[in-house]
Amino acid sequence: MPQAALAAPSAGPDLQSLRSQIDRIDAQLLDLMEERLCRAAAIAACKAGEDDSPLPLRPAREQQVIDRLTARARRMPAPAVAAIWRELMGANLQAQQQIHIVVHCPAQPVLVTDLARRHFGGAAPIIAAGTAEDALDGARHRAAIAVIEFSPLSRWWVQLFHDGQLAIFDCLRDRHGRIAALVVGRVAAAGDEAFLVLGDSALRRRIEAGEQLRTLAICGRLRLCVSTGAGARR
Known part of the structure; x- marks a missing residue:
């Protein structure tokens, strides 16, 4: 076949075009996140006066959402999906009601605080507690959740045996799957x-x-x- 008869390759999108497409997608994502925030606020308003739970946290519902989206994802790694939606749900939660995360972690402060931040999102205010009792007291008497470092030798959990308000409703695990901290509050257990x-x-x-x-x-x-x-x- 003569060289002149060969079809010229179609020109692909240039760098600026690709960046413009990403900018447009970013704007759409932000619009959708803000729409989600409005819907979450509407749900909270609908439940006002009907739900006697002291905190608007629904760990079981959050885990269902993450599991569903992780199964749906085709290219996004599961940890990335979980991290993005944890952050998004944390922002939605704090928009409904400011909930403090009271952390007691004397042996591994960096690890446990980082795990709490990842789990509850960057919008959640974190307060350091000097003792496990202080953390539990915060969860008992204010809009707060206690995150307390766990060790098989720890004894703070004994206080929950006769406590009619607080319960361990979740845990935070390190990258090896070991329980690094337990999450306590006036919240129904999840999963x-x-x-x-x-x-x-x-x-x-x-x-x-x-x-x-x-x-x-x-x-x-x-x-x-x-x-x-x-x-x-x-």
Whole structure:
């Protein structure tokens, strides 16, 4: 075939054109995020007076959203999807009600504070607590959530055995999957894990009923356990 008959390659978009497309997409993303913020505020207004929960935090709903979007994603890595939506949901939450994150982490302050920031978003105000009791007191008496560093040797969780207000409703894990901190507040537990403070008799009854329990820490006759699976009981 004569060289002149060859079709000239079509010119692709130039750098400036590609950047303009990204700018347009960024503007659309911001518009959608602000629309989401308005819808979240509308939901909060609809629930006003009907929902007796002291905090508008819904960990189970948040996890459902992240799981659904992670499964939908084709190119975005799962950790990136989770990080983006954690930040977005955190901003939505703080727009509804300012909720402080009271952190007690004497052994690993950088790790635990960073995990709390990632989980609750950059808009959440973080307060350092000198003791675990101070952190729990903040979660008990103000619009706050306690994030307390966890160790199998820790004993602060014993206070929750007779506490009718607070519960461990979530945990923060390090990059190896180990529990670095427990999240405590006046919030319903999330997902397929339930953190329970049990005496010997209650532990025995649950095991006999076939519940899957793993002991995290022991203090006297009390055990801090995690119940796993879709049938996790609170």
